[in-house]
Amino acid sequence: MRKIIADTWPLFFGLSILMLANGLQGTLLGVRAGLEGFSVPTIGLVMSCYYIGFLSGSIMAPHLVERVGHIRVFAALASIASVTVLLHVVSDNPVLWGVFRILTGFGYAGLFVVVESWLNNAANKKTRGTLLASYMMTSYAGLIFGQYLINIANPAAVELFVITSALVSLSMVPLALIPRPAPDFEAPEIISLRQLLKLSPQGVYGVFASGMQGGAVLTIGAVYAYQIGFNTPQIANFMAFFILGGVVMQYPLGMLSDRVGRQLILTMTALVSAALAFTAFLFEGSLAGNIPAIHGAVFLIGGFSFPIYALSIAHVNDKLSSRAMTRASGKLILVNGAGAIVGPVLTTLLMVTLGNAGFFLTIAIVHAVFTLLSLWRTIVSRNVPVAEQSEFTPMPARISPVMSEMVETEDGG
Secondary structure (H helix, E strand, O other): OOOHHHHHHHHHHHHHHHHHHHHHHHHHHHHHHHHHOOOOHHHHHHHHHHHHHHHHHHHHHHHHHHHHHHHHHHHHHHHHHHHHHHOOOOOOOOHHHHHHHHHHHHHHHHHHHHHHHHHHHHHHOHHHHHHHHHHHHHOOOOHHHHHHHHHHHHOOHHHHHHHEEEEEEOOHOOOOOOOOOOOOOOOOOOOOOOHHHHOOOHHHHHHHHHHHHHHHHEEEEEEHHHOOOOHHHHHHHHHHHHHHHHHHHHHHHHHHHHHHHHHHHHHHHHHHHHHHHHHHHHHHHHHHHOOOHHHHHHHHHHHOOOOOOHHHHHHHOOOOOOOHHHHHHHHHHHHHHHHHHHHHHHHHHHHHHHOOOHHHHHHHHHHHHHHHHHHHHHHOOOOOHHHHHHHOOOOOOOOOOHHHHHHHHHHHH
């Protein structure tokens, strides 16, 4: 284990810096867009552009790495991501901001592919589980602490954009100096979405629903908090409690699904998520004026909704061989990304129509539909016996083809 730590600590150090920047940037741009006077629908469209870029990057980055290597791709895309952060302060044109968000998403996708492929190469059967858990915790910790960086300067000024840009640039340093040679890289193959839908419609929709909910929370959550009058520290706390809930509940729900069945836990988790979000929608006026209550509400909603991604991936994996799941990962990432594009747009439309409470209604609708689909599948399909399930592996809500391959290698032993 000492050797694996010595080999991989620069990867985790670089990843932690990158996730700090990612967490800060998402919240900062949501707040700054409100300060610039963007309408809520415009903010939703602009912020969802990140996922368009991320999808493109997930598809193209593996080919770039194959052609020119890990270090060059990381340096080039980190430079793009770093520069585009600063370009947001040059113009308040929402169209340009949308372009910048696409470039940012493209850059981040490539950065994740590089880090994760290197990490995958460093893993073996004995260390893969530990590395996966460490990767998940590093990703979530970076996102959570990144929220609090918004408190160190005024979002209306330029300093936070400079800090975000500097963090992205600094993330290059550990990877550039790592003594371990760059690994060979092979982009995973894919299978058709039609095949996946036939095998596991519940799992595929769970991935889509998780993308919608995650996209809504991570891009519009800060906008919602700003709209209800939260100051900068309160916005940071609001976002952190959402993410923290997902961190805390992943392991318990995952272990429970290993014991009593994935399909049942997915159905119950979606039902609880929908019920909690709908309750928050009904009592949003009271929650908005009670900070401890809204923190508790979003902690619970995040706790039951964020793990749905990993549970859904595991449910698909239960019906596929490890080798087939590796090829399916690309399609599942596209499905998740499509949901992440739709989620912010739907959220902003409901917020314009119904007021700020529309933020919670989006989450309720997404998981209510998922609950109905899950109940229908429970009736018409054969459950996978618990003994035949793969072992649950917790993972962050955002995943690249490389980390998906690593997850399935762990599951397949």
